Amino acid sequence: MFLQKLHQRLRKRRSDFMAGKDKACRKCKLLVKGSKCPICNGNDFSRSWKGVIFVKDPEGSEVAQLLEIKVPGRYCLWVK
Numbered sequence: 001m002f003l004q005k006l007h008q009r010l011r012k013r014r015s016d017f018m019a020g021k022d023k024a025c026r027k028c029k030l031l032v033k034g035s036k037c038p039i040c041n042g043n044d045f046s047r048s049w050k051g052v053i054f055v056k057d058p059e060g061s062e063v064a065q066l067l068e069i070k071v072p073g074r075y076c077l078w079v080k
C-alpha cells in the first residue's frame with residue numbers, strides 16, 4: 001500500500017516535470033519562472049523546449065562552452 005502511494009507520487013512528479021512548466025528564453029535558452037529573463041532582460045519565451053542541463057561552472061563545462069552559456073543556471077538544449 002505504501003509502495004503504491006509512493007509510485008503514484010513519483011509518477012505525478014515525473015509528469016509535472018515532463019510538462020515543462022517553465023518557459024525557456026528563446027535567446028539564451030535559460031529556463032525562467034518569472035516574467036523576465038534575468039540574463040537578457042527579454043520576454044521572448046517559448047514553452048516548446050526539450051532537454052534540461054544544469055550549468056554550475058560555465059568556464060569549466062564543455063557543454064556550456066559548446067552552447068555558449070556564460071551564466072550559471074538551468075538551460076534547455078532545444079527551444080522552438
Ligand SMILES: [Zn+2]
Nearest residue numbers: 025028037040
Ligand atoms: Zn534571455
